[in-house]
Amino acid sequence: MAVQNKKLNLKDKYQYLTRDMGWEPTYQKKKDIFPDEDFEGIKITDWSQWEDPFRLTMDSYWKYQAEKEKKLYAIFDAFAQNNGHQNISDARYVNALKLFLSGVSPLEHAAFQGYAKTGRQFSGTGARVACQMQAIDELRHSQTQQHAMSHYNKHFNGLHDAAHMHDRVWFLSVPKSFFDDARTAGPFEFLTAISFSFEYVLTNLLFVPFMSGAAYNGDMATVTFGFSAQSDEARHMTLGLEVIKFILEQHEDNVPIVQRWIDKWFWRGFRLLSLVSMMMDYMLPNKVMSWSEAWEVYYEQNGGALFKDLERYGIRPPKYQDVANDAKHHLSHQLWTTFYQYSQATSFHTWIPEKEEMDWMSEKYPDTFDKYYRPRYEHLAKEAAAGRRFYNNTLPQLCQVCQVPTLFTEMGAPTKLSHRQLKYEGERYHFCSEACCEIFEHEPEKYIQAWLPVHQIYQGNCEGADVETVVQKYYHINIGEDNFEYLGSPDHKRWLSIKGIKPADEDKNAA
Amino acid sequence: MSQLVFIVFQDNDDSRYLAEAVMDDNPHAEIQHQPALIRIQAEKRLVINRETMEEKLGRDWDVQEMLVNVISIGGNVDEDDDHFILEWK
Numbered sequence: 001m002a003v004q005n006k007k008l009n010l011k012d013k014y015q016y017l018t019r020d021m022g023w024e025p026t027y028q029k030k031k032d033i034f035p036d037e038d039f040e041g042i043k044i045t046d047w048s049q050w051e052d053p054f055r056l057t058m059d060s061y062w063k064y065q066a067e068k069e070k071k072l073y074a075i076f077d078a079f080a081q082n083n084g085h086q087n088i089s090d091a092r093y094v095n096a097l098k099l100f101l102s103g104v105s106p107l108e109h110a111a112f113q114g115y116a117k118t119g120r121q122f123s124g125t126g127a128r129v130a131c132q133m134q135a136i137d138e139l140r141h142s143q144t145q146q147h148a149m150s151h152y153n154k155h156f157n158g159l160h161d162a163a164h165m166h167d168r169v170w171f172l173s174v175p176k177s178f179f180d181d182a183r184t185a186g187p188f189e190f191l192t193a194i195s196f197s198f199e200y201v202l203t204n205l206l207f208v209p210f211m212s213g214a215a216y217n218g219d220m221a222t223v224t225f226g227f228s229a230q231s232d233e234a235r236h237m238t239l240g241l242e243v244i245k246f247i248l249e250q251h252e253d254n255v256p257i258v259q260r261w262i263d264k265w266f267w268r269g270f271r272l273l274s275l276v277s278m279m280m281d282y283m284l285p286n287k288v289m290s291w292s293e294a295w296e297v298y299y300e301q302n303g304g305a306l307f308k309d310l311e312r313y314g315i316r317p318p319k320y321q322d323v324a325n326d327a328k329h330h331l332s333h334q335l336w337t338t339f340y341q342y343s344q345a346t347s348f349h350t351w352i353p354e355k356e357e358m359d360w361m362s363e364k365y366p367d368t369f370d371k372y373y374r375p376r377y378e379h380l381a382k383e384a385a386a387g388r389r390f391y392n393n394t395l396p397q398l399c400q401v402c403q404v405p406t407l408f409t410e411m412g413a414p415t416k417l418s419h420r421q422l423k424y425e426g427e428r429y430h431f432c433s434e435a436c437c438e439i440f441e442h443e444p445e446k447y448i449q450a451w452l453p454v455h456q457i458y459q460g461n462c463e464g465a466d467v468e469t470v471v472q473k474y475y476h477i478n479i480g481e482d483n484f485e486y487l488g489s490p491d492h493k494r495w496l497s498i499k500g501i502k503p504a505d506e507d508k509n510a511a
Numbered sequence: 512m513s514q515l516v517f518i519v520f521q522d523n524d525d526s527r528y529l530a531e532a533v534m535d536d537n538p539h540a541e542i543q544h545q546p547a548l549i550r551i552q553a554e555k556r557l558v559i560n561r562e563t564m565e566e567k568l569g570r571d572w573d574v575q576e577m578l579v580n581v582i583s584i585g586g587n588v589d590e591d592d593d594h595f596i597l598e599w600k
């Protein structure tokens with residue numbers, strides 16, 4: 001009986017977990033069981049080379065995940081019981097959550113579906129197990145985020161129908177189409193897109209500095225779900241790096257295919273994160289770190305180290321990274337000034353930054369803010385003061401690939417709009433950049449099918465031809481409550497009354 | 512070119528010990544405190560040793576316990592029963 005409790009070490013345990021899940025089929029063809037494994041051109045010669053450095057087994061997985069959930073829900077309860085929403089820095093902050101709930105949380109759910117599907121596609125067991133654990137993680141992220149933000153929904157507008165909005169609202173087609181693009185690719189491209197380019201290279205920008213910012217703005221619930229989700233991310237990021245190294249080591253023919261995916265998905269992710277740049281610089285009233293500082297640490301420095309490591313496989317940094325690096329001085333300002341003028345069609349409010357915030361931006365963006373962007377805000381402020389708060393009634397031209405309005409400027413020429421176009425089978429298509437145009441050129445049959453919200457409105461597919469009908473009926477944005485300027489909005493009035501500054505004209509939620 | 516590995520912990524009670532252990536075992540590392548998080552970066556390599564953690568905590572410690580408090584990492588991971596290593600080779 002002496003050996004009864006002999007503990008297996010990690011490597012052995014992991015070996016036992018995976019070894020019986022892979023076998024050579026006898027009465028079915030392998031090709032029929034894993035039909036999607038080779039159509040992308042990726043050559044795998046030996047799945048047994050797959051290494052999972054975490055070697056997490058199911059018993060440990062459930063144990064640690066349960067511990068994370070217990071901690072998380074204890075904090076949600078405390079937050080709700082103590083009316084935590086009253087302790088945030090300012091109600092303007094809640095608008096970042098509205099964007100998060102409708103733009104990011106549905107991507108967690110899309111990731112769950114994507115990994116569940118992809119986990120079925122590989123004949124290698126290590127990859128299958130990693131994808132399936134990640135699928136469960138991503139479902140957890142989607143659920144915990146909705147639970148965390150449901151408390152805010154009791155006290156603020158714009159959070160009532162996030163999943164519906166994600167499928168329809170113009171700017172939410174940016175995140176939605178990003179994930180749909182990845183999920184409709186093959187399994188290896190999906191992992192390169194999401195595990196590597198998005199999770200390893202780019203999501204730190206959202207989940208680390210932005211969540212730290214949430215803490216700094218008094219939002220205990222959000223920082224807690226953010227970090228709880230992110231604690232799974234160390235595993236996801238590792239999967240991202242392992243999968244890239246694995247594919248590259250398997251066959252030299254894989255290198256150019258992976259390089260093109262990295263170029264594409266770095267760019268797609270960078271465009272998606274332009275929304276985060278604005279959340280960081282404009283929607284956090286108490287500021288921790290500017291977008292450009294975060295970009296320097298999390299992309300230029302960390303991404304630099306990563307791509308240096310990948311050099312030995314013949315991989316170079318993403319093709320358009322110079323454009324992205326240059327854009328760090330402009331991105332958040334270009335995004336916010338655009339959203340400011342389209343607030344009649346958003347589920348969150350916008351505003352002109354306060355004087356101290358503009359001074360902070362001058363300090364953080366010494367070469368660009370005072371020169372290009374402060375004058376715009378001064379003009380807009382003057383218009384608003386004269387009773388002409390500016391709303392742009394012309395619908396924007398969207399990029400056929402990233403679906404962001406063509407609002408960006410050329411590298412090194414910040415007053416020159418970046419725009420490309422081309423004709424494909426008699427139709428003209430428009431792009432925000434060289435990079436998006438190139439993505440289209442490589443897979444035109446895919447991107448001509450893009451569901452572009454502005455085109456759909458003009459084609460009469462969104463329950464009406466005027467913005468007001470579309471916003472109210474098709475998007476479920478409540479006019480006069482969820483949209484328009486922050487100052488004077490019901491959220492603003494409610495916040496003043498919470499802070500005892502001025503009685504709100506209606507008390508929607510006696511807390 | 513410098514090639515930094517990094518690890519980010521939630522700023523909580525467990526992580527205080529983790530950060531101490533990392534700083535003891537990696538004298539070349541640099542620690543940064545930001546709201547709600549602790550970020551440690553180092554040139555090329557960072558190691559977390561089970562033994563050091565067990566000394567700090569005065570109890571048995573499983574390397575995988577750490578996963579509950581880690582927010583992010585950069586570098587290639589190598590984990591076994593005795594340590595967790597991040598490195599660029």
Ligand SMILES: [Fe+2]
Binds near residue numbers: 137229
């Ligand atoms: Fe997630």
Ligand SMILES: [Fe+2]
Binds near residue numbers: 111138232233236
């Ligand atoms: Fe993830």
Ligand SMILES: [Zn+2]
Binds near residue numbers: 402
């Ligand atoms: Zn584009």
